[in-house]
Amino acid sequence: MQLQKPHKSRSRQHKGSTNKSLNRSNSCDSHSKGSVSSSTETPKVDLSKLETTALWRYWRHFNLNSSPNPSKEQLIDAVQRHFTSQQLDELQVITGFVQAAKRLKTVCN
Structure with missing residues (x-):
């Protein structure tokens, strides 16, 4: 059923991932802080x-x-x-x- 409605499932995933990102950035966990700061760095290829x-x-x-x-x-x-x-x-x-x-x-x- 997800394959028949990809647009709908994408928006659901987007909202969930946005909430997860916000939760991670507000967390006091040092691992979360590290992942937030590393996401702003440009990966080297x-x-x-x-x-x-x-x-x-x-x-x-x-x-x-x-x-x-x-x-x-x-x-x-x-x-x-x-x-x-x-x-x-x-x-x-x-x-x-x-x-x-x-x-x-x-x-x-």
């Missing part, structure tokens, strides 16, 4: 570990402007700047990931 072909795909997909024949270091720099500039809604990303995992599980079973 080491894009230099990607192969050059993956960097090229990213560069082409997002039409990043750079020199016509960039080196791997220039690709890493351009991709890193673009990647870190992206704004996202963590709740939406997590919800989408869970839904995709459920769809994949349904298809594979």
Whole structure:
């Protein structure tokens, strides 16, 4: 039934997660305080570990402007700047990931 009404279940999950976030931020528990402060930090992603072909795909997909024949270091720099500039809604990303995992599980079973 949740799969038939994804919009309705998303808003319910959103309200519940908002309440949980508020409860965590008001908590005196040191673990909760640590998770709240860490959520404001930008996670570091080491894009230099990607192969050059993956960097090229990213560069082409997002039409990043750079020199016509960039080196791997220039690709890493351009991709890193673009990647870190992206704004996202963590709740939406997590919800989408869970839904995709459920769809994949349904298809594979």
